[in-house]
Amino acid sequence: MATDDARPVTVRRGRPAAPGLASGPLRRLDEGDGATSARDAGPPEREAADLRDAMAAAAADLADLTAAAGDDADAEGMLAFQLALLEDEALSEPAFAAIAAGAPADAAFRAALDAQVADYAAAEDAYFRARAADLADLRDRVLRRLAGEAEEAIPGDAILVARDLPPSRFLAVAWAGGGLALGRGSTTSHVAILARARGVPMVVGVDADGLEDGRPALLDGEAGTLVVEPDPAAAAAFAARRAESDGRRAREETFLARPAVTADGERVRVLINIAGPEELAGIDPAHTDGVGLVRTEFLFDGRHHLPDEEEQLAVYRRILDLAGGRPVTVRTLDAGGDKPVPGLTRPGESNPFLGVRGVRLSLRRPEVFTVQLRALARAATAGPLKVMVPMVSVPEEMERCRALLDAAVADLAAAGVPAARPPLGMMVEVPAAALAVAAFPADFYSIGSNDLIQYTMAASRDEPELADLARPTAAVMELIARVAVHGAATGREVSLCGDLAGEREHVADLLAAGLRTLSVTPTAVAAVKAAVAGWSARP
Known part of the structure; x- marks a missing residue:
């Protein structure tokens, strides 16, 4: 037996x-770990009141989780999405309408949210598909509260x-x-x-x-x-x-406070990628060489209105202050693709990753783009700030961006507003840009490996079945080396700020390709510095 x-x-x-x-x-x-009990319908007034109480209790739960998350900007943004949904009357309106027609509160709310979850889960856009789990979680949290069940x-x-x-x-x-x-x-x-x-x-x-x-x-x-x-x-x-x-x-942690130096004694700069000033709050600036990527989408995400010039200026100055005098590279709004912004990006694109995103969107909305450029030019007086443009495909796009930035600086000067002209660089994430990099009028280059791999391999980085293609093949490394060689020949800095930079097993390949500046997630700094220390250019 x-x-x-x-x-x-x-x-x-x-x-x-x-x-x-x-x-x-x-x-x-x-x-189904959530509430499964069903309730009999009571008077509509009581059912509606009970649902409002459950939603308020769920909001309090999310607020507690947000407080516990501390300075974690990623966690805060995800929880803020659910809180915003609870405050959106359009989401709960169908449930209250069903209650008024005689449905019990739990069945009404479940039906309303199930429809939303199904819509999000079926979306072509990876951003919305990821939100389906958030909606389902919100549904179950409210239903548990409605049933009186503890978390x-x-x-x-x-x-x-x-x-x-x-x-x-x-x-x-x-x-x-x-x-x-x-x-x-x-x-x-x-x-x-x-x-x-x-x-x-x-x-x-x-x-x-x-x-x-x-x-x-x-x-x-x-x-x-x-x-x-x-x-x-x-x-x-x-x-x-x-x-x-x-x-x-x-062992890797012992490298955190040291400069990154190869076994040959060559200095390599290791910077960090952030999505908001909160991510710098717990980081010692001395552990990094600066901020290689500020994703400004956090300023636009989940908003009822676009951020104005003063709001953006305050955030950029805060980041420069927290960086402790080290250089900060800010990427202009990279909306579209898997990062829609209501009221700005175009809904219903057949292929968002190949659609109006990044600089393509910014140049089509110059009134929004100029606000950001003005705020960045004003912030440049407070520290070593650089600006880079995402998804550049042809030289004309950089020329138009340069003209808009120069015009913004001239307008500020004419109005007596302190401003400076920051260096203007570009993301190299479209193969066409990597192949013809010498034709682009950029002050510096930053390689976005996530999209460069995706577009080179014609394989979505969000498709699990194609994970084997979402890696740095010989073709991808050739494109990276091409940009690095051009940067060295012209004296322009070339960095890499995609996920590839933070993967210790690929650091040697990136250094061999000629890169000497890597921008990584804060948690990868020590491992990358250790990998740099173990690399030698000598065979």
Whole structure:
């Protein structure tokens, strides 16, 4: 007779989403963990009042999670999306209309949100597909409150397995050595971003059928595997790998406060990418060479109106102040593609990634673009600020941007407003720009590896089945080297600010291609500096 001790080892394979190794008991978070009880319809007035109370309680929950997230701009933005939805009467209006017609509050709210979730999940745009989980989470949170159910505590030392997990539930976990395996999701999802920032190993695309709660499990966020009921040999090998990984990270941390220098003694600049001033609050400026990318989309996302010149100016000055005198490169609004901005980007494009996005949108909306350029020119008086333009495809686009910036600076000077003309560079993320880089009138170049890989390989970076193509092939590296060689020949700085710069296993290839400036996520600085220290140009 078989016993539990004789259970066979189960190995489920997925795709790595956040690196690291974790072990612990398996804990399934099946869909439907939220409120499932149904209520009888009472008087419409009472049903409507109960729904409003549940929505208010859900808003309070989200506010608490936002406060607990501290200076995490990514978490704050994701939670702010749900809060904004709760305050949007258009979202709940169908539910209150159904209640007035005699429906119980839970059925009315579920029906209203289910329709929205389905719309988001079916969207071609990856941005909206990622929001479907947020909407489902909001729905379930309100329904639990409506049913009087308390929020379930999720153990942070377990290997959590679910079809999907919304950001707010991830943030509610007190992570303590556990990991996450999802059946859905992608490596660029909101939860994956949070997992990488918090050091929580995560794998997506895992088949969880037949897995039981409480079984010992090993999660490998680097190989993309989930092992259930490991035998002693597998458990021992995993423990050894985990100890080795922990030791490597500890060694890497010793490089954090040092300048990045190759084994040959050559200096390499390591900067950071941020999406708002909050991300600089807990960072020692001395640990980096500056800010290589400020994503200004955070100023426009989830807003009822576009930010004006004074609001943008205050934020840019704040970033310069927090950078401690080090250079700051601000990317102009990169809206469109997977980053729609209501009232600005074009809805319903058949292929948003190949549509009116980045500089293409800015040049079609010069009244919005000029406001940003004026704010940046004024901020340039407060520190070493540079401006770069995204999605440049032809030299004429840079010429038009240069003319608009020069006009903005001249207008400010004529009005007696202090301003300076910042260097104007370009993102190199379209293969056409990399191939003809010498024709572009830019003061500096910053390679956006995410889009450069996507466009070179004709493979969406948001499609899990094409993950094998979303990597730096020989063709991609040739384009990167082409830009680096041109920069060296003309004395113009060339940096790389995509995800590729922060992947330790590719640092040597980037240095061999001629790059000497890398801009990475704040959490990758130590690992990249360590990788730089181990590289030599000598064979």
